[in-house]
Structures are given as structure tokens and as C-alpha cells.
Amino acid sequence: MSAALSRALPAQRVRIATDHVTEPFWQAARERRLTAPRCADCGHFRLPPTPFCPECQSQNVDWVRLSGRGSVFSFSVVRNIPGLDDAVVVAAVVDLPDAPGARLISNVIDADPDEVRIGMELIVDFSPISDGWLLPVFRPHRPRP
Template sequence: MTALATALPGENVHITTDPYTEPFWQAAKEDRLVAAKCAGCGTFRMPPTPFCPNCQSREVEWAQLAGRAVVYSFSVVHGFPGLPDITLVAAVLELPDAPGARLVSNVIDVDPAQVRIGDEVEVLFSPIAEGWKLPLFRPAG
């Protein structure tokens, strides 16, 4: 049997925040998936940036998302420094309720050979270092 894809152990994952990304991470701590949206023109921007790429507005609001995504691209990674037996599926995910926004994460709890572009996945939140949570994704349903 093939090992299911997993994520790095939480204690090995460290993040940094800044004023533009902190609302995303604070929402993740509450098991909520959000995306930055321009308050001027409505353009989503992930990762969050200081200016809207469409109208250059600095105004941002945080839209609550349903937690569903679609695999846009992915790579299967066998082994990681210090963790030779781990298998990761690193994925770029489209967020249907945030048109144009994409998020990089891991798809877990799946046979890596079965992952396909277009697969529907759903979010779950996993504890990581310093009390934060990381949004991960597993097959929907």
C-alpha cells in the first residue's frame, strides 16, 4: 500500500506575519479560511499585498470563504530533510469563492498517485509552532 500524503509535523512549521498577512493567520487560528479583497474594486489578492494589483487601492477587507478549493497544480515530494519517509503533496489551490486567488498548501490524507488537477478539496486546520494553525486540504466529501 502507498503511504498517504501528509504534512510536515506542526512543530517543524514556523511562520512570520506582517500587517498584511496577520488577519489571514488570525482567522486560521479560529479555523476560518479568509482571503484579502480590495475594498475599492473587489479584486481578491492572495497572498495579501499592500496595494491592490488592479486599482492600487490600499483598502482591504477580509472575505470569509467556504473552505473549498480546486487543485490547480501540484507536486509530490518524497522525503524532506530529516524526515526521509514523509510524502507531501504540495499544491497550488484555486479558491472558487475568491475568483483569481490561489493558495499554496498541502493536500493530505490521499494516495499521492490519485491526486489530479481539478480535484475538489476542503480545508482543515492543523496546529503548528507558536500556537498558530496551518490550513491544509483533503479530498472533499
């Protein structure tokens, strides 16, 4: 078992830039909602948000609220971060079952890094970052008995 649980980076270390394409995602996160853009014409989900659908090139988009469930598609354990020597970060690509084909790059927090596995079930949480924004992060989903 690892000595330290994985965690999010300190708020001041994470900055985002928004534009008209990504703003709905970040506004929803600020309200503790996980959303994904879905093409209003062909139904293709896409993350990160893009101005055109990669399938049909439509600019029409619907923002869909997701359940917050996910699973680890891929991950990497990062240790010895300069200035944060005791931090352990689990960077992950997260499959989102409510948005087929869409994956979100995020972090798995509050997990023993040695126990993170591909396919591990996750649930979204939100971590404060700079400028008052919230970053979607994921915790291991531990169903109640």
C-alpha cells in the same frame, strides 16, 4: 496505490512571520476560518495578502470568509524529505472558487499521492504549526452519498 497517504509537515518544521498585512489571514486560520483579502474599491481578491491591490493600488481591504472549498490547480509530490524519510507531502496550488483569481499555496493531506489530480475537489482543514498557529491545508472532498 501508494503505501503512504500524504500528510502535513510536523508542527515544529513550519514557522510563519506575520505583519499588519498578513495578520488577519493568520488570526482567522487560528480560529479555523479560511479568509481572503478583497480590495474594498475594485473587488479584486489577492493571495498572498499584499499591502496594495495589484489592480488599482488601493490600500482599502475587506477580509472575506470563504467556504473552505477549493480545487487542485497544480501540485507536486515530495518524497524523501531529509529527517522525514517516510513522509509524503503533496504541495499544491489551490484554486478558491469563492475568491475568483486567488490561489493559495498549501498541502493536500490524507490523500493517496497517486490519486491527486488537477481539478480534484478539496476542502480546507487546519494543521497545527509552531507558536500556536494553524496552517490551512486541504483534504480531498468526498461528498456524502
